[in-house]
Amino acid sequence: MAIISIPDKNKKIKEESEIREFLQNVGVWYDRWEANATLNDNASQEDVIAAYSKALEPFMNNNGYKVADVININSTTENYEAIRNKFLQEHTHTEDEVRVFVDGEGLFWFNLEGHAVFNVLCQKGDLISVPAGSRHWFDAGESDPFVKAIRIFIDTSGWVPHYTGSDIEKFYLE
Numbered sequence: 001m002a003i004i005s006i007p008d009k010n011k012k013i014k015e016e017s018e019i020r021e022f023l024q025n026v027g028v029w030y031d032r033w034e035a036n037a038t039l040n041d042n043a044s045q046e047d048v049i050a051a052y053s054k055a056l057e058p059f060m061n062n063n064g065y066k067v068a069d070v071i072n073i074n075s076t077t078e079n080y081e082a083i084r085n086k087f088l089q090e091h092t093h094t095e096d097e098v099r100v101f102v103d104g105e106g107l108f109w110f111n112l113e114g115h116a117v118f119n120v121l122c123q124k125g126d127l128i129s130v131p132a133g134s135r136h137w138f139d140a141g142e143s144d145p146f147v148k149a150i151r152i153f154i155d156t157s158g159w160v161p162h163y164t165g166s167d168i169e170k171f172y173l174e
């Protein structure tokens with residue numbers, strides 16, 4: 001279950017209906033998906049996608065998404081620091097960044113026009129779609145990262161980060 005934090009207001013939102021309402025009001029698509037089979041730690045990309053197919057297939061068909069894959073980041077991931085830094089700087093994408101968290105957790109930070117900066121701690125079962133063109137960054141933590149997530153694309157080229165160069169993320173890094 002996700003948790004929203006708004007550091008400048010010293011506010012946290014933990015209740016599901018309030019999380020849904022908050023994200024809807026700022027134009028961020030959020031949902032919760034259940035796996036229809038138990039996944040073990042060694043589940044392959046195909047196993048993960050198959051386990052979520054009941055929700056995944058209609059979602060992709062209805063929204064024009066073409067490709068899904070699974071990312072796996074953990075303490076054994078090589079070059080984790082470089083991977084972390086790539087998405088830790090504020091950026092945008094030309095298409096929506098859609099993620100379904102299957103295990104572990106990570107923080108999506110949003111810097112949306114007219115709203116205080118907030119982050120969403122995404123955990124198992126959370127689907128989040130960062131709207132195309134919106135300023136955001138992502139952090140799986142400085143050490144001991146663990147994220148397993150389905151990525152959903154129209155075209156994987158849309159995933160290229162376009163950095164804003166604002167350096168705003170440095171202000172919020174703990």
Ligand SMILES: [Fe+2]
Pocket residue numbers: 087091092093097130136137138161
């Ligand atoms: Fe991104």
